[in-house]
Amino acid sequence: MLATSLSGAGVFAQTPARAGKLPSPEKIVGEYLKAVGGKKRVAGVRDAVYEWSVEGQQQGTTALRIQRRSPDAERRDVLDGGNMAGSAAANSRTAWVQEGTGGFLQTLTGAEASIAKLHATLAARRLVDYKKSNVLARTIALEQIAGEQSYLVEFATREGGRVRYWFGATSKLILQIADDARRVRFGDYRAEGRVLEPHRMTEERDGQRARTLMLTNVRYNTGISDDVFDPPRAAETIDVLALIREVGRNQQELDQRVSEYTFTRRQVEREINDRGEVKKEKTIVHEVYPVPGGGRVLKLISEDNVALSTEKAAREEKRVVEELAKIERENEKRQQKRAREKEERAKKKGSETGVGENGDDDVGIAAFLRASEFVSPRRERFRDRDAVVFDFRARPGFRPTNRDETLIAKLAGVVWIDPVDRQVMRLEARLAEGFKIGGGLLASVRPGSNFAFEQTRLADGVWLPRFSQISASAKVFL
Missing domain, CATH: 2.50.20 (outer membrane lipoprotein receptor (LolB), chain A)
Incomplete structure (x- = not known):
């Protein structure tokens, strides 16, 4: 599977430490939105472009570009020396991955597609009114993440997609997101405009070495077209x-x-x-x-x-x-x-x-x-x-x-x-x-x-x- 895939088939083991009575997902998400700038400000971000560089590499070299458009679209482009190394995108209609430019293309199905679409919806909505996208949620446990007690919330869809978020019990911020094949940890939250954004992201995939990325640029509400998230069409004409x-x-x-x-x-x-x-x-x-x-x-x-x-x-x-x-x-x-x-x-x-x-x-x-x-x-x-x-x-x-x-x-x-x-x-x-x-x-x-x-x-x-x-x-x- 291409490294830019939004989901996969491995398993990260979890041993949750359960607490007595846990807060509801609605309360946890509400406190998170308040912590990063307030629901109204967050909802005002209709689309966004994030550019990330690998920690330790030459400054200004973009290694990952993420584009999001509310309510359900996300695209990730992996860059190598300015050249496209791979892409992955999902919205409520479709999910796909491609190697390089014009390389092997696959439309995802089954659990892979469900997880990719759920990731895209949660990220594009920034969790605002996630229930409107028929996303289900439950609080599972209280765990230690990056030295902070964190509430583990599982988001799911009826067709089988499941994604886990860890919210700091004190900071109220998202500290980690994981599915069956990918774990991403976030840190160094700083203001971009009037919204807090993580400036450090460590990605760990099943069977691959972890890498840390640093946020170098963010642009909001640039009017990203829906076409950006569509799969690449064939070079030939298909009737x-x-x-x-x-x-x-x-x-x-x-x-x-x-x-x-x-x-x-x-x-x-x-x-x-x-x-x-x-x-x-x-x-x-x-x-x-x-x-x-x-x-x-x-x-x-x-x-x-x-x-x-x-x-x-x-x-x-x-x-x-x-x-x-x-x-x-x-x-x-x-x-x-x-x-x-x-x-x-x-x-x-x-x-x-x-x-x-x-x-x-x-x-x-x-x-x-x-x-x-x-x-x-x-x-x-x-x-x-x-x-x-x-x-x-x-x-x-x-x-x-x-x-x-x-x-x-x-x-x-x-x-x-x-x-x-x-x-x-x-x-x-x-x-x-x-x-x-x-x-x-x-x-x-x-x-x-x-x-x-x-x-x-x-x-x-x-x-x-x-x-x-x-x-x-x-x-x-x-």
Whole structure:
């Protein structure tokens, strides 16, 4: 992993010394903001550029440049003699690392991406109103850091990102930040403008020698563009619109081939409280029977690792056989209905961009093309296969005309596509804005709720679901 990565896979051992009653994260963060200049002043820093040099090197030689933009973006550029040695960036939509200029590029996924995005959000917000970004927090322990008793606070997200901060019990300042692979200690706090900033930073990474950096320059509110945090786009031109249309046209054939398979699905549901702790967990295992033309029938196998009783399993088997037989009898009617709906959509929307004239029969694909703009198309390797990767976000000025477009226009994320098979390898999306169900009468899904979906390719070329994850925060009114 590139040295500029915001996260990794090692583990720093911790042996917390617990105290009696610990202050809440809200109180600790509030005292920190007061100590560095006050919440209002800190919140007034909308973006910042920090330049650091390695301790002992020639003064004025920048070794690390960090750029941040509220509420969720951070970029780190490592410099060697003025040349770019590597970059890493993250925002709520994407996280990536690159070696040098134009070198190996990787869009992060899983725990790496979650940790990188959480680091970026906390740093860019400077902890101001961190809960608005769906960040959870809990105070864990009282420990000794750099000769001062310190409160250890763990910040987390529902999708699995976890970062630890140590706040001085006396100074109220951040003394250390760590994740599973990186530990950073801060010291020599001095005023920059009317805000206190650490002027000494010691970074320690798993398996690497620690290095100490000295702050040489800070610039606030320079108007950093959002584009600074986007992944580098490929030098070649990649026609994303054409690729998405081909994926849509391939989907019907894929659905037909998938119906020749059955597979097992394990579903885990976790309820997490506002401290990032799991309150409840349920595990369900199904056998999945895809059916021609789309859809599927599920057969329950076990609940919470307990197999069904003989009697219940027999009832479940009978139900599945009956449902499959019913679907087979009604399949011809379903195909005729879909053909009529397809024809009606073509007549109704034939004059709209992306539908009819371009062959976008799938209303979801058509809505996606209309509502979204595509950012930084690039080529990467993903699970040992070539991939075209691009970010997407709401198209500026787009006005939705139906419910599908309203939802899609609130989404931002990343897509990985196999350019040979024209199949989606992975899709990540998050709600940039809240979404109401039933006009808000039934439920309201909060911003930051997200999902990820991944497919895997079998030896015969069929793509089957490999993984999906939904992390949602919602108010339900029932």
